[in-house]
Amino acid sequence: MDKMNNTYFPDKTYSEAKHTWYLIDCKNQTVGRIATAIARILIGKNQSTYTPYVNTKIHVIITNSKYVIMSSGDKKIYFRNSRRPGGLKKESFNQLKLRLPNRIIEHAVKGRRKNAIARVLIKMHKNEFNNGKIIINGQTTEKYLQYNPIYINKIYLPFEIVNYDISTSDLIVQVKGGGISGQADAIRLGIARTLCEIDTSYKPLLKQHNLLTRDSRIKERRKYGLKKARKAPQYSKR
Structure with missing residues (x-):
């Protein structure tokens, strides 16, 4: 049991x-x-x-x-x-x-993660004195993702896997649609694909961690006669 x-x-x-x-x-x-x-x-x-x-x-x-x-x-x-x-x-x-x-x-x-679409642009620095920043819709990563450590770690995960020095470049991200969770997944997918454009040797490692695969799961629709997708109303025998 x-x-x-x-x-x-x-x-x-x-x-x-x-x-x-x-x-x-x-x-x-x-x-x-x-x-x-x-x-x-x-x-x-x-x-x-x-x-x-x-x-x-x-x-x-x-x-x-x-x-x-x-x-x-x-x-x-x-x-x-x-x-x-x-x-x-x-x-x-x-x-x-x-x-x-x-x-x-x-x-x-x-498509993309649920209804979220993210476009990622990596801008390389000409000198070594700049600090890498990730700007999402004109805001810093922490502010846009509401200082949620789960979503913030999702964004930085592709860089950690390939040991990419983010201080050498700036990221400009434009994302729309969906919620914060779906947007974080869409941004992570966009960053992983952009890293593969910079260096093709990153692709096997990112693919091994399933970061180049789009998560196509969406919310299941509600059915008539039920309260939600599968939740049934309480049954009373008498």
Whole structure:
């Protein structure tokens, strides 16, 4: 009976499971509904367990992506940047549909921690006398994160893992959407990916600590007849 009170987490041998493939037909389907269906599969909504460090080996195959439909019409504009002067390009939904139809589905499925989106810019110092600072939406890290040590440690974790000297650079972060917890996770993901752009040798170490993987879990919706997502009203026999 003691085991019933413990939360079950599959061990690492669970990652030896067979690959599972799902086929989704995009013909005459809207982008939003396709993205929702793919996200539910990749998140693991159809699985009985979820563990971040276990590779569940779930794959999705998309067919007829060139026949996908945008519910808002053809007003959608996609941007891409080669990170070179004049490298910002934009193209309409129809143009991307003719060139790379699969890219439309990829953009729709990708996201950030809950509803938070963070953009991180690392500015290197020219001399050794500056002290590294992290500015989040024009405020210091401690002030913006309400002096919460849990959220502050999340921000500095990627630097500690790769032994990066933060005093040699300043970080300018723009984050919006979600709450403080979701924004902290989004900033940490942005910092980890930015460090990989600076030095590719950081990538294996950050990936080993699961800092390059987006946490796609979100709050489960409330169901009718229940008080919350799974909480049922109190039962009275008589």
